[in-house]
Each structure stands twice: as C-alpha cells, then as structure tokens.
Amino acid sequence: MSQHTVTCKNCENQFTGHFCNNxxxxxxxxxxxxxxxxxxxxxxxxxxxxxxxxxxKKMLLEPGKTIRDYLNGKRVRxxxxxxxxxxxxxLCSLTYYNLELKLVSSYKITELDGGxxxxxxxxxxxxxxxxxxxFSICDYIIFHYxxxxxxxxxxxxxxIATEVLLGLxxxxxxxxxxxxxxxxxxxxxxxxxxxxGYLIFVRYHxxxxxxxxxxxxxxxxxxxxxxxxxxxxxxxTIADFFQ
Numbered sequence: 001m002s003q004h005t006v007t008c009k010n011c012e013n014q015f016t017g018h019f020c021n022n023x024x025x026x027x028x029x030x031x032x033x034x035x036x037x038x039x040x041x042x043x044x045x046x047x048x049x050x051x052x053x054x055x056x057k058k059m060l061l062e063p064g065k066t067i068r069d070y071l072n073g074k075r076v077r078x079x080x081x082x083x084x085x086x087x088x089x090x091l092c093s094l095t096y097y098n099l100e101l102k103l104v105s106s107y108k109i110t111e112l113d114g115g116x117x118x119x120x121x122x123x124x125x126x127x128x129x130x131x132x133x134x135f136s137i138c139d140y141i142i143f144h145y146x147x148x149x150x151x152x153x154x155x156x157x158x159x160i161a162t163e164v165l166l167g168l169x170x171x172x173x174x175x176x177x178x179x180x181x182x183x184x185x186x187x188x189x190x191x192x193x194x195x196x197g198y199l200i201f202v203r204y205h206x207x208x209x210x211x212x213x214x215x216x217x218x219x220x221x222x223x224x225x226x227x228x229x230x231x232x233x234x235x236x237t238i239a240d241f242f243q
Contacts, residue, residue, distance in 0.1 A: 052079050052088075052166075059163040064205025067156045071148070081158045088165040089125025096168075097122045101175045102184070124165060132157035135199065138225055142218050143207060160202055164195060196226050 006027045007014050013022035020027065055078045058066040070078055095101070136153040148156075171191065178184040200223050207215040 052084055055079055055081075055084065055159075056163060056166055059159060059202075062205070063160070063163070063202040064208065067159055067202070067206055070159070071152050071155065081155060081162055084162045085128060085158050085165070086125050088162055088169065089128060092124040092165050092168055093122055095172055096124070099172070099176070101172070101179070102188070124168075128161040128165060129158075132161050134229070135160075135226075138222055139203075142222050142225075143215070145214075146207060156202075156206065160199060164198065192230055196223075196230050199226055 005014055005016055006020075008020040008023060008025055008027075010025040011020065011023045013020055015021050015027075018027050019025065055066070058078075066078075070081075132154055135157045136150060139153040139156070140148075140150045143153075168191075171187075174187065175184060178187045200219065203209075203219055203222065207219065209216045209219050
C-alpha cells in the first residue's frame with residue numbers, strides 16, 4: 001500500500017510516513033489552538049509511558065534505581081527533570097504565594113520585609129535549584145569515589161527537588177486545614193524533617209548503601225550535614241514548634 005508523500009513544514013524535506021526522516025518532526029501537525037494546547041499539556045504531564053506522573057511514581061517507589069537508569073541512558077520514558085522542576089516550581093509559587101502559605105516562617109507574607117521567607121513562597125524553582133546545587137556539592141565531595149561528576153549529581157538532586165515540590169502541591173489542602181486550626185507550625189516542622197528524610201532515603205538507594213559499607217559511613221556524614229542545613233535555615237520553624 002503506497003503512502004502519501006509529505007513536505008516537512010520544518011525543513012521542507014519530502015518524505016513518507018509519520019515522521020520526517022531528515023529532522024524528525026511529525027508529519028501530521030495541527031494548528032495551535034486552545035484544544036491543542038490543553039491536549040499537549042495533559043499528555044506531557046499524565047502520559048504513563050513518558051511524563052511527570054510516571055517519573056513521580058518511580059521516584060517514590062524506587063528512586064535510586066530510577067536516577068541511576070536515567071544517568072546511564074534510560075531516558076525515553078522520563079520527562080526532562082529540569083523542565084519538570086520549572087513547571088512544578090512555578091505551580092508551587094503560584095499556589096503558595098497567593099494563598100499566603102508558609103513553609104519556613106509562621107508570619108504572613110504581607111508582614112515580611114523580604115529575604116528567604118519571601119523566596120520560600122514566591123520563587124520555588126529558584127530556591128530548589130539553589131538547594132540542588134548545595135546538595136550536589138556535598139554529594140560530589142562526600143561520594144566522589146563513586147565516579148559520578150558534578151553535573152550528574154546535580155541532575156539527581158533536580159529529580160529529588162521535583163518530587164518534593166510535587167509533594168508540597170499535594171499538601172496544599174492540609175496547609176489550609178492546618179491554618180484554620182493553628183496547626184501549621186507543627187506541620188512545617190514535620191514536613192521539614194520529611195524533606196531531610198527523603199533526601200537520605202534516596203541517597204541510601206542511589207548509592208546502594210546496603211552493599212557498600214564505605215557508602216554507609218559517608219551517608220551518615222552527609223545526613224549530619226543535611227540535618228545541620230535544616231536547623232540553620234529553619235530555625236524559626238523549629239522555634240515555633242517548641243513554643
């Protein structure tokens with residue numbers, strides 16, 4: 001059965017089939033309208049074979065293996081972690097800032113002069129990129145013998161950051177309920193500990209600590225650094241918890 005010859009709208013190459021054999025663009029392209037835009041967004045974030053939900057599920061159930069596979073080249077079923085961080089970070093900023101939900105401080109945004117507390121609620125993507133850079137430096141120094149480069153550690157931490165941001169979006173109803181009953185100072189403390197716990201959990205599986213005693217010792221060192229980090233940047237949350 002003969003196929004219809006198509007002229008590629010991107011490179012003007014003539015070909016048959018569903019994809020251009022020169023540049024790879026799809027043969028069947030629709031005009032961009034609202035329906036098309038919604039379809040593309042839904043497909044990108046919910047497609048079970050390639051998208052945010054697939055990656056989120058794998059990062060919850062087997063994070064170490066997921067990151068190792070991605071670094072080793074198994075990437076076709078995952079969305080780009082950096083793009084996911086920007087999208088989810090933007091959604092968190094839109095939600096937390098407009099609802100005046102706080103993670104680090106118990107003060108409302110309108111009472112703040114600036115600094116980390118505003119960044120914490122308005123610029124999630126920037127903040128978590130900075131977190132990822134700091135954690136990557138720690139990983140590179142402490143686990144340098146594992147053979148991963150700094151960029152690979154940064155990619156790992158971006159995966160982790162995206163998963164954490166997804167968790168924060170899911171927690172929004174809990175923050176709203178907790179604010180009504182004045183429970184958010186306790187929730188902030190618990191979420192902070194959960195954040196550190198997840199960082200350690202991922203590293204435990206990524207570095208296969210169960211089979212590497214040297215990695216176990218170094219994970220204890222990094223756990224101490226992560227806990228110190230939490231106490232340094234969340235002192236207001238800790239103080240509120242014990243009031």
